[in-house]
Amino acid sequence: MSTVNREIHLASRPTGWPTAENFRLVEAAVPTPGPGQIVVRNQYVSVDPYMRGRMNDVKSYVPPYRLDAPLDGGAVGEVVASQAEGFDPGDVVLHGLGWREYALLDATAARPVDPTLAPVTAYLSVLGMTGLTAYAGLLEVAAMKPGETVFVSAAAGAVGSLVGQIATLKGAGRVIGSAGSAAKVDRLRALGFDAAFDYHDGPVRDSLAAAAPDGVDVYFDNVGGDHLEAAIAAMNLHGRAAICGMIAQYNATEPPAAPRNLAQVIGKRLTLRGFLVADHGHLREQFVTEVAGWLREGKLSYDETIVDGLDQAPEAFLGLLRGDNLGKMLVRV
Amino acid sequence: MSTVNREIHLASRPTGWPTAENFRLVEAAVPTPGPGQIVVRNQYVSVDPYMRGRMNDVKSYVPPYRLDAPLDGGAVGEVVASQAEGFDPGDVVLHGLGWREYALLDATAARPVDPTLAPVTAYLSVLGMTGLTAYAGLLEVAAMKPGETVFVSAAAGAVGSLVGQIATLKGAGRVIGSAGSAAKVDRLRALGFDAAFDYHDGPVRDSLAAAAPDGVDVYFDNVGGDHLEAAIAAMNLHGRAAICGMIAQYNATEPPAAPRNLAQVIGKRLTLRGFLVADHGHLREQFVTEVAGWLREGKLSYDETIVDGLDQAPEAFLGLLRGDNLGKMLVRV
Numbered sequence: 001m002s003t004v005n006r007e008i009h010l011a012s013r014p015t016g017w018p019t020a021e022n023f024r025l026v027e028a029a030v031p032t033p034g035p036g037q038i039v040v041r042n043q044y045v046s047v048d049p050y051m052r053g054r055m056n057d058v059k060s061y062v063p064p065y066r067l068d069a070p071l072d073g074g075a076v077g078e079v080v081a082s083q084a085e086g087f088d089p090g091d092v093v094l095h096g097l098g099w100r101e102y103a104l105l106d107a108t109a110a111r112p113v114d115p116t117l118a119p120v121t122a123y124l125s126v127l128g129m130t131g132l133t134a135y136a137g138l139l140e141v142a143a144m145k146p147g148e149t150v151f152v153s154a155a156a157g158a159v160g161s162l163v164g165q166i167a168t169l170k171g172a173g174r175v176i177g178s179a180g181s182a183a184k185v186d187r188l189r190a191l192g193f194d195a196a197f198d199y200h201d202g203p204v205r206d207s208l209a210a211a212a213p214d215g216v217d218v219y220f221d222n223v224g225g226d227h228l229e230a231a232i233a234a235m236n237l238h239g240r241a242a243i244c245g246m247i248a249q250y251n252a253t254e255p256p257a258a259p260r261n262l263a264q265v266i267g268k269r270l271t272l273r274g275f276l277v278a279d280h281g282h283l284r285e286q287f288v289t290e291v292a293g294w295l296r297e298g299k300l301s302y303d304e305t306i307v308d309g310l311d312q313a314p315e316a317f318l319g320l321l322r323g324d325n326l327g328k329m330l331v332r333v
Numbered sequence: 334m335s336t337v338n339r340e341i342h343l344a345s346r347p348t349g350w351p352t353a354e355n356f357r358l359v360e361a362a363v364p365t366p367g368p369g370q371i372v373v374r375n376q377y378v379s380v381d382p383y384m385r386g387r388m389n390d391v392k393s394y395v396p397p398y399r400l401d402a403p404l405d406g407g408a409v410g411e412v413v414a415s416q417a418e419g420f421d422p423g424d425v426v427l428h429g430l431g432w433r434e435y436a437l438l439d440a441t442a443a444r445p446v447d448p449t450l451a452p453v454t455a456y457l458s459v460l461g462m463t464g465l466t467a468y469a470g471l472l473e474v475a476a477m478k479p480g481e482t483v484f485v486s487a488a489a490g491a492v493g494s495l496v497g498q499i500a501t502l503k504g505a506g507r508v509i510g511s512a513g514s515a516a517k518v519d520r521l522r523a524l525g526f527d528a529a530f531d532y533h534d535g536p537v538r539d540s541l542a543a544a545a546p547d548g549v550d551v552y553f554d555n556v557g558g559d560h561l562e563a564a565i566a567a568m569n570l571h572g573r574a575a576i577c578g579m580i581a582q583y584n585a586t587e588p589p590a591a592p593r594n595l596a597q598v599i600g601k602r603l604t605l606r607g608f609l610v611a612d613h614g615h616l617r618e619q620f621v622t623e624v625a626g627w628l629r630e631g632k633l634s635y636d637e638t639i640v641d642g643l644d645q646a647p648e649a650f651l652g653l654l655r656g657d658n659l660g661k662m663l664v665r666v
Binding site: 053224228256261270 | 386576577588594597598603
């Protein structure tokens, strides 16, 4: 075991789009576990859009990242040292201290995963927070019913691609996705989306109207901005939007103006509801059972974009914001 | 009985703020009832903000008003001729053909009201659609719970003043209202609001933050625009907004930009829900029982601004849009 740990620190807070200069690779000593603690050598770390918000120094639902300290986020790795009962070297665990090679944590903050049941990366994506976000947002927050038309933005992303497939598996009448390239649109069709469009091809409102001639009942929002405005315009009476993310504005330096048609929520009796997966842990058991079943039966696919090397994590994150990824963006440490 | 009927027609569709020229007083023959029909001499007609939307030629939840035809809306009056069983001259009924002196309607579209139980105007305001809007929006759509902080905009209006009082009667911890003049703010304090402010006195966001130091749990929106943006900024985790109206933009010729902080719905897990009272008829019986009880016990007040003369109805409507009214705006025919 190396004695040198490598960590990605936040060197400065981005204004607008982040750059490589906002991050710094720092070498430190590999930590030693105290009583009740373990040290984990991370194998994969998760890179997620919500991390952009934590780079700002604003009060939010999670504290901002500190300057000159390692970033954090979901990770899976192997226990290499343990002073905690029930954890032995070689165990694979899921935890929240990514963006570093070796993580020191209280064993209570780690959850063992079984690498024989699924690839370890699945615990960061389809069987992890990403999958539960899709499942809870679609079925609990938006309360999708069989026969309804579902629209999901950023549909080739980690969450979006699961939303669309779960919608179909749960009996949606029509599933529509938007994405940022022709290749992604092709992928959505291969995943079984009934319609898909590249949002660069014209106003989202027009593309959505063409794809949803009978309107939209459920909108799963990962983008905000013009996508949310288009969805409000297309939504049917009593439509519901589960607001998961607004990636279109994470790097905005001016607050966005959209949606200009918000008043339509009255006449159409629409519900717009923001949510965080952390509030939906009560669904986890049902989610794992159902999703693991679909995976076993080959009914659910999940894409991963894996970038090699912890030092490439900032670039992976920048690529995620640009939309370079198909499915879940991960870094192999 | 006069043989001349007077009706207010829509002469032209307003662009931006309506003017007197958009309306026309037209004389016609007093109608004669056919089988199953009644003729009602209207005593009071209701003037409501939603009518502005119906003056535009756009698809919405109710059809637009037709040009060169009488406007319509809530009214109470006395049956003067009947060819319908169960309806006799002298009966007082509530119906939907206001903006005219004499209304011809199928008896099935009229609801008898008891003028000995409450003043007939109450059936257009506190005991009618206005009251049910406040009751359903606050208690069902926003699901207010005892102890919560409630903010209502246009709080001196017909719906808003009831929202605030019902919130207090149902155990709200703190009730805050905004209005458009110092006199209205005084009236809100007299009605028992815990805090009230004139939205002209500074940015709504600042006034609301000062009035709600512990944040807002429920927002009842009658205004939209800067009020909705301020409410989103002030809302606590899991806050709910019942979106009833957005009068700030009814006369806008450009779509409004607010709220620029919509992304906060995610981190705060907010729900924004538009509603129409028509969906909440199942609450009517419970509503009437409860509200009539509060009225009897002197616990609930309601204001009315009554304008005399059907020919003054357009001016009453323009005054409503300007905020001239305290409580319900009515025209005595």
